[in-house]
Amino acid sequence: MTAAARNIGGRRAHDGRIGWLEQTVGGITANIEHAIFTERHARSAGWLQRRDPRLKVVSGLVAILAASLATSVVGLGVLYVGTLAVAAASRVPFGFFVKRVWLGIPFFAGIVVVPAIFFVPGPRLFDIGIGAVHLAPSINGLFGAILFVSRVAVSVSVAVLLVVTTPWADVLKSLRALRVPQVFVLVLAMTYRYLFLFLHTANGILLARKSRVVGRSTGGEQRRWITGTMGNLMSRAFKMSGDVYSAMLARGFGGEVRTYSTYRAGWLDWAMLASTLIVAVVAVAVGNFAS
C-alpha cells in the first residue's frame, strides 16, 4: 500500500505496458539496489560517517522533532540549510540527495494538499473565473500548503541523511543504547539479514514464471498463483526458521545476546549534538516569535 501502489494493469501487459509481474520484480530490485547503495555510502569516509552512531541517531531524532515542531517556513529553511551543509561535508551525492527528496515529496504530499488551498476560507490571492468555476487560491491555504510540504521534505531529508551515512548494524546498536529491548533489536537485525534472502527468492520465483509464460492468463489465475507463491514463501519461512534455530543452538545460543561495542564519543561527536540542538531551538523559536 505504498504510494506507488496502483497504476498499471497486469492484463494489459501484452500491449506494451508494464504488468504486475514486472512491477513487483522492479520494486523488489529497487529495494535491493537501495540497500546496496546505502551500505556503500554508509562506509565511505565522510564527516557524518565518522561520528558516533549513538549521538548521530539522537541528533537525527532531535532534528526531525524540530521539523515537526517548527511553525514557520523560515525555521524549516534553517533546518534544511543545516542538513544540506552536513550532507555536502559527508560526500552524499548532492544531486541524489536533493532530487530524491524534492522529486518525490511535492508529488505525494503536494497532491494531497492542493485541494485544501482552494477550500480554506479567507482572502484570496487572485480570482480567475472560468464560466461558473472560480480559480481562487486562498492565501491562508497557500501558506498552510507550503509549510506542510516543506515540513514533510525536511523530515524526509534528515531521515535519508541519517540512513545513508550509518551502516544498519550501527543503527541497531544505537537503538540498544536508547534502551530499546534486546529482543526487539535482535529480531530487527535478523529480519534485515533474512529480508534479502526472501527478496532474492521472490524475485527468482517471479522471473521464473515470467520466462515460462506465453500468452495471457485470467485475473483469477493470476491471483491464485500469487497467493500460492505467498503460501510457498510462508512454508519456506517455517523450514528456514527451524534450520536457523538449530544453527543458533549449535553455536551455543542460550537466550542471551552478547554484543561488543567499541564506540567512543569524542568532542566532535558532542559538538555535533550540541549544534543540532542549537539549530533545532532556533528553528522552532523563529516561528513562535515571528508570528
Add this chain to the structure above:
Amino acid sequence: MHIPDGYLAPAVSLALAVPTIPVWAVATQKVKKVLNNRTVPLLAIFSALSFTVMMFNVPVPGGTTAHAVGGTLIAVVLGPWAAAIAVSVALILQALFFGDGGVLAIFANCLNMAIILPFVGYGTYRLVAAGSPILSTRRAVAAGIGAYVGITVAALAVGIELGIEPVLFSQNGHALYSPYGLREAIPAMLLAHAFGASIVEGLVTGLGVAYLQRRHPEYLTSLRRIFAPEAAADGVVARRPLWQLVAASVGAAAAALAVVGLVEGGGDPGRMFGSDWARVDWAAVATMLLVTAVVGLILIPVVYLVLPARMKRIGTAFAAVAVVAPLGLVAPGFAYGEGSTAEVQSAFGYVPSGMRDVSGVFSAPLAGYNLPLPFFNEANAPLWHAALGYELAGIVGMLVVGGAVFAIATLLRRGFSNDAGTGGAADRRSEGTVA
C-alpha cells in the same frame, strides 16, 4: 497507509505510543512464554516474510494492482500477538531503512497496521469461522472477511488520526499539519480502502489460507497450538448459528452508523447526520412504517410467485429494495442528497446559477420520485401517502429500466449472432472472470 513524518503533530505521534508500547511488551511476553528461545528466529523470519509480501503487486479485478499487508494472514497462522510483532518489525525496518513511513510516525503506523489490523482481522476471523473444521471452506472465507474488516478499520483509524490534526493544531487560520478535517479524512480513507485495498487484502488472505489448507494443513493446526495454546481450534461443528453472525454484523453496522452520524452532526445526538430530528413527526412515521410493512408482506411473496424461475431471486430482491426505499423520507432535510433547487437554496443559502438554468429544462414525469397524483404528492398529504407514491414510482422505474435493458440486450444478441466470430466472445468471457 504509511503515514509519513510531517502529517501528524509530534504530540499526536508520541501520544500514540501510549497504546502501542504496552501491546508490544505484552506481545513479547506472550510469545516468549510459549516459544522460549525459538521466538527470535521465527519472528525475524516472519517479519522478513511480511516485508516481502508487502512488496507483491496483486492484480485486482478492473485492471489495476494493489499491495497487501498480510497482517491477518500471519495472525491466522501464528496468532495475533506474534503477528503484531512481525508486522511492527517490518514497518520499523521500512521506516528506518527504506524511508517508507515516518520515523516519528512509527507509533502511529504500528498502531494502525500492526495492532489494530491483525487484532480486528483475527477477531472477525474467529467470529465468522465459529469453530468450524480447520480445513473447511468457511475458514478460508472467514479469513478473507477478517482481513477485509481488519484493514478497513485500520484505514478508519488513519482517517481519525489525520482528521483530528486541523481540529487541534491550527495557527492564524491555516492548518499546521495534515489540512483535512474528520469530515474529509475519514470518508477519503474509508472509501479508498473499502472499495480497493481492502478487497485485495481480503482476496489475498482468503486464497492464502485456502492454499495452506490444501498444501500445508499442519501450519494451521499444530503450529497454532504452539503459539496460542488456549486458542487451538480444531473444531468439529459450527457452534455459532448464522443468526448470531447476522445480529453481530447488524449491531456493528448500527454502531458504525451512529459514530459516523455523530461526527457528521458535530457530536450532538439530536443532530445526527447533520439533520434536525426534532422536526420529524413520529406518529406519521409509525403509520408509514406500518403501511410499508403491509405492502412488503403482500408484494414480495406475490413478486416471488409471479416471476419466471430465472428472475425469481434478483426480481424479489429489487422489489424488496423498492418497498424499503421510502424509509429515507423519515430523514428531515435532504432525502438521499438528491435535493431539488429549493432544498439546495435552504441548505447553502444560494443556488449555483448553472443548476438553476438546467433544472427548468426537463421536468420528469415522476418528478421527486413520486407519482403525479394529488393523493401522493399534495403538500399536506400524510407521510404514508408519499411513501406509497415512492414505492410505486420505484417499481414503475424498475420496470421501465428493466424493459429497456431487456430490449437492448435482445437487439444486441440478434446483431451478434449474425457474425460467426465466437473467439471474441469467449475472450470477453474470460476477461470478466473474477475469482
